Structures are given as C-alpha cells and as structure tokens.
Amino acid sequence: ETLVLATHNPGKVREIGELLAPYGMSVVSAGELGLPEPEETGTTFVANAELKALAAATASGKPALADDSGFCVAALDGDPGIYSARWAGPSKDFSVAMELVHRKMAESGSDDDRAWFTCALTLAWPDGHCESVEGFVHGTAVWPPRGDKGFGYDPMFVPDGDTKTFGEGDADWKHSVSHRADAFAQLVARCFDGGPA
Ligand code: ITT
Numbered sequence: 755e756t757l758v759l760a761t762h763n764p765g766k767v768r769e770i771g772e773l774l775a776p777y778g779m780s781v782v783s784a785g786e787l788g789l790p791e792p793e794e795t796g797t798t799f800v801a802n803a804e805l806k807a808l809a810a811a812t813a814s815g816k817p818a819l820a821d822d823s824g825f826c827v828a829a830l831d832g833d834p835g836i837y838s839a840r841w842a843g844p845s846k847d848f849s850v851a852m853e854l855v856h857r858k859m860a861e862s863g864s865d866d867d868r869a870w871f872t873c874a875l876t877l878a879w880p881d882g883h884c885e886s887v888e889g890f891v892h893g894t895a896v897w898p899p900r901g902d903k904g905f906g907y908d909p910m911f912v913p914d915g916d917t918k919t920f921g922e923g924d925a926d927w928k929h930s931v932s933h934r935a936d937a938f939a940q941l942v943a944r945c946f947d948g949g950p951a
Contacts, residue, residue: 759783760810760820760878762791763839765905766934770821772925773938777946789813799823799836799874800886807878815880823873823933825907827855827895829864835872838907849899852910856897869895869911873933875941885945889937904928 757774759767762785774781784791792809796802799822807820824838834841834855842851859867870892878884892914899909901921909921913931920928929935 756780756782756816758787758789758810758814758816758818760789760806760818763821763905766821766823769925769929769932769934770819770938773929773935777942784810784818787814794822794836796822797836799872800876800888802836803874803876804878804884804886807876807884808882811878811880811884812882817880818878820876820878821873821934821937822876823871825855825911826870826872827859828868829859829862829866830855833858848906852899852907855895855907855910859895867894867896869893871907871911871933873937875934875937877941877945885941887937887940887944889933889935889940891931891933891936 757779759770759781761767761783767783771781789810792805794802796805802822803820806822807818810818810820824835826832826835841854842848870890873889874886876884876886893912895910896912896919897910899921900919901909903922903924904920909919911920912918
C-alpha cells in the first residue's frame with residue numbers, strides 16, 4: 755500500500771525516503787498529491803506532527819506519515835524549537851535563521867553551546883487512529899556554519915562524539931545518529947514489526 759509523506763520540505767522527503775527504502779513501501783508526497791498544508795497551531799512537536807499526519811490521511815484516504823522537527827538551543831531555552839522553519843523568514847533562507855541563532859546566543863551572554871534536534875513522527879490512518887514517537891540527537895551549536903550537505907540548520911550542528919557538522923557528513927552518517935533516524939527506529943518497532951499497524 756502507498757504511504758503519503760505529509761511534508762512539503764524536500765530535505766525531509768529525501769531523508770524519510772532513505773529511511774523507508776529498506777521497507778519497500780511506495781511513497782507519495784503531500785506536494786505531489788496537491789494536499790493543502792495545515793496551519794501548525796500545536797504547541798509541541800508531537801501535536802504538530804499529529805495534525806499534519808491526520809490532515810493528510812483524512813484528505814487522501816491513505817495512511818500518512820508526518821514529521822515535525824526543529825533545532826533547539828540550550829542558551830535560548832530551546833528556541834527556535836517548534837518555530838525552526840519560521841525563523842528562516844518568508845525567503846526560507848536558513849543562512850538567515852542560523853545567523854539569528856548565532857546572534858541571539860551571543861546576546862544571551864551564556865557560554866552554554868549545547869543544542870539538540872528533535873523529531874516527532876506521526877503515522878496516521880484515515881479512520882483517525884495515529885501513533886507518534888519522538889527522537890533526539892544531542893550536540894553543540896558551532897559558528898561559523900560548515901558544509902553544504904543536509905538542510906536547514908545542519909551546517910551549525912555537531913553531534914556529541916563527532917567533529918563534523920551534519921552539513922559536512924554524508925547521509926548514511928547522519929542517519930546513524932540523527933533525531934529523525936532515532937524517531938524512525940521507534941516507529942518501526944511500534945508499527946512495522948508486528949505492532950498495531
Ligand atoms: P513540513 O511542515 O511541510 O514538514 P517544515 O520545514 O515547515 O515542513 P517543520 O515545521 O517541522 O517543517 O520545521 C522544521 C524545521 O527544522 C525545518 O524547516 C528545518 O529547518 C529544521 N530541521 C528539522 N530537521 C532538521 C534536520 O535534520 N537538519 C537540519 N534542520 C532541520
């Protein structure tokens with residue numbers, strides 16, 4: 755059966771496609787189906803992932819997988835967090851968003867450089883049932899940004915235990931540690947391996 759990827763973010767479509775590849779499922783993106791983008795009115799990653807997945811499952815009549823994720827900085831009390839996409843402004847230019855994170859970190863006066871990514875994944879069915887998980891990767895925020903792989907805030911994040919930013923490493927390496935891969939593994943354990951799918 756076809757799974758709808760309830761995201762309009764090309765970076766997420768690519769990464770979730772790579773994570774799903776071993777499961778031999780056919781996928782179609784919300785963009786390809788022309789599904790509307792619901793307003794993200796939730797106050798948590800999970801709430802936003804659920805509303806996106808349920809909207810896509812209901813509109814398409816097929817199971818849908820949504821990802822709500824973000825970059826969280828300790829010195830900024832977890833911001834940009836659920837507002838990570840919006841910090842880039844209407845141009846969706848993440849060099850602008852990274853500059854803003856860097857400037858606010860400097861203004862905070864804190865020398866705490868810890869940061870993490872969070873990824874909530876929700877799998878929803880047209881009957882309104884859904885399953886949600888949340889994954890994390892902890893590390894540090896670095897400046898200046900390095901590398902042009904990945905997307906979003908990847909060039910300014912170094913995961914704990916490594917020296918490369920997510921912008922400098924290849925996809926396999928990112929999937930070996932990332933928040934999205936962590937969440938995906940939990941979803942697989944719950945829903946694809948004999949769970950209540
Ligand atoms: P959809 O709602 O259509 O899925 P979006 O980009 O608006 O796309 P979010 O509201 O979840 O999605 O925003 C998450 C933002 O957090 C995203 O735009 C990235 O900038 C950032 N982000 C999430 N995962 C990331 C990753 O693996 N690497 C770098 N940045 C990431």
